[in-house]
Amino acid sequence: xxxxxAFPEEVQQALRKNLPTRLPLTFQPFVNQQLREWxxxxxxxxxxxxxxxxxxxxxxxxxxxxxxxxVRGLEDQMGVRNWQFSTSEQTIQNSSLLARSPYFQQxxxxxxxxxxxxDRYAQQTNDSEGAKRRRLVLLDLxxxxxxxxxxxxxxxxxxxxxxxxxxxxxxxxxDAAQFLLWGDAGSSGDWAGGLMQxxxxxxxxxxxxxxxxxxxxxxxxxxxxxxxxxxxxxLLSYGRLDAxxxxxxxxxxxxxxxxxxxxxxxxxxRSVDVAPWCPPEVAAQPAIRExxxxxxxxxxxxxxxxxxxxxxxxxxxxxxxxxxxxAARFDVRPRPKPFTGVAVFENPDLVNPLPSVPDVTxxxxxxxxxxxxxxxxxxxxxxxxxxxxCVCLAxxxxxxxxxxxxxxxxxxxxxxxxxxxxxxxxxxWMA
Numbered sequence: 001x002x003x004x005x006a007f008p009e010e011v012q013q014a015l016r017k018n019l020p021t022r023l024p025l026t027f028q029p030f031v032n033q034q035l036r037e038w039x040x041x042x043x044x045x046x047x048x049x050x051x052x053x054x055x056x057x058x059x060x061x062x063x064x065x066x067x068x069x070x071v072r073g074l075e076d077q078m079g080v081r082n083w084q085f086s087t088s089e090q091t092i093q094n095s096s097l098l099a100r101s102p103y104f105q106q107x108x109x110x111x112x113x114x115x116x117x118x119d120r121y122a123q124q125t126n127d128s129e130g131a132k133r134r135r136l137v138l139l140d141l142x143x144x145x146x147x148x149x150x151x152x153x154x155x156x157x158x159x160x161x162x163x164x165x166x167x168x169x170x171x172x173x174x175d176a177a178q179f180l181l182w183g184d185a186g187s188s189g190d191w192a193g194g195l196m197q198x199x200x201x202x203x204x205x206x207x208x209x210x211x212x213x214x215x216x217x218x219x220x221x222x223x224x225x226x227x228x229x230x231x232x233x234x235l236l237s238y239g240r241l242d243a244x245x246x247x248x249x250x251x252x253x254x255x256x257x258x259x260x261x262x263x264x265x266x267x268x269x270r271s272v273d274v275a276p277w278c279p280p281e282v283a284a285q286p287a288i289r290e291x292x293x294x295x296x297x298x299x300x301x302x303x304x305x306x307x308x309x310x311x312x313x314x315x316x317x318x319x320x321x322x323x324x325x326x327a328a329r330f331d332v333r334p335r336p337k338p339f340t341g342v343a344v345f346e347n348p349d350l351v352n353p354l355p356s357v358p359d360v361t362x363x364x365x366x367x368x369x370x371x372x373x374x375x376x377x378x379x380x381x382x383x384x385x386x387x388x389x390c391v392c393l394a395x396x397x398x399x400x401x402x403x404x405x406x407x408x409x410x411x412x413x414x415x416x417x418x419x420x421x422x423x424x425x426x427x428x429w430m431a
Contacts, residue, residue: 007035138195139327139393140219145396161401164417165393167418169420179420180194195423196325210233210234211326219327220237248293251269311370315374319381324430332358411425
């Protein structure tokens, strides 16, 4: 544990009571790793472990034993004390041992019951407005991705409505998603009046409230000149992460790929100094550097394909940070090449000398599916189920697919709507 980390006072009080060592064995890897990596966690992740520790510290000895009784009983039945089980961090071996136990599902349910109790305690003792705040998920299929009108929204199975759009407000070099997100350029060259400004301004001191994840650099490109000015959104561009991705891939592919060495491989990649590989907006934020590292270690295809990077990055941002505003743009990817090695990490351009060929049709199909996956990932969490608007733009069709609660309304929704009116309605929603 990093003893220099400035933990909140409530967490420090729990640590002074040696609470982590009193927890069940299967709780200790999570808690110890979270505390050690505190500076790399998003506020939502910190709240999870903080709520657990604060609640457990509030209990007397009898209440404490009762809270964890089922977990400890299952640990005894699984024989955890006889395992080579790390209590300092979550490892592949830990996960494997737990998953192979016939009591695994019961154990997961018992653990969730503990966290649910901690969440209820936090809601009773604090002002809990996080789940009630209005949120927005903006997904973009840009013009270069040809979408078939007859089948564009079939996969969404009627959970939203199609909104035709017109674009009288767009500057010649601007597209619909940029207009919605960044607004208009003033005389000073700064962008104003967009959704990102409204979303990021709500962050206050919490941070990680506004994200843009881009398969190229077109959607994020308008923001780099303002990236150091508050409020600061989190900007992740597959194109701007080229150096990070290539160096990371090279480190991975110099090592053995025997599955028995998986923990050693991952330990090495977790300790590599990635800061020199990062663009400035990532290098300056330790939590974002580690977010990318984790994404590349766990995201299937995120190292190779921009659209996979967007889908997995957006899903992980939703899981870990619960942002109020998330924007994700897909793009054209190269046609997959036949190559060997571990597909998650191998760079096909290095393995196969044939030139890359854009796969426009395949990319469009991928993006339609992956955009839906992002929304389904959001819908897993309570924060997004009631108070969230999801807008998926198909710019080649001049259409948006909109999922929204009843209180979100669009004037004249049955007719083609100017993009400026859509932006105004979304701004009112975010306000």
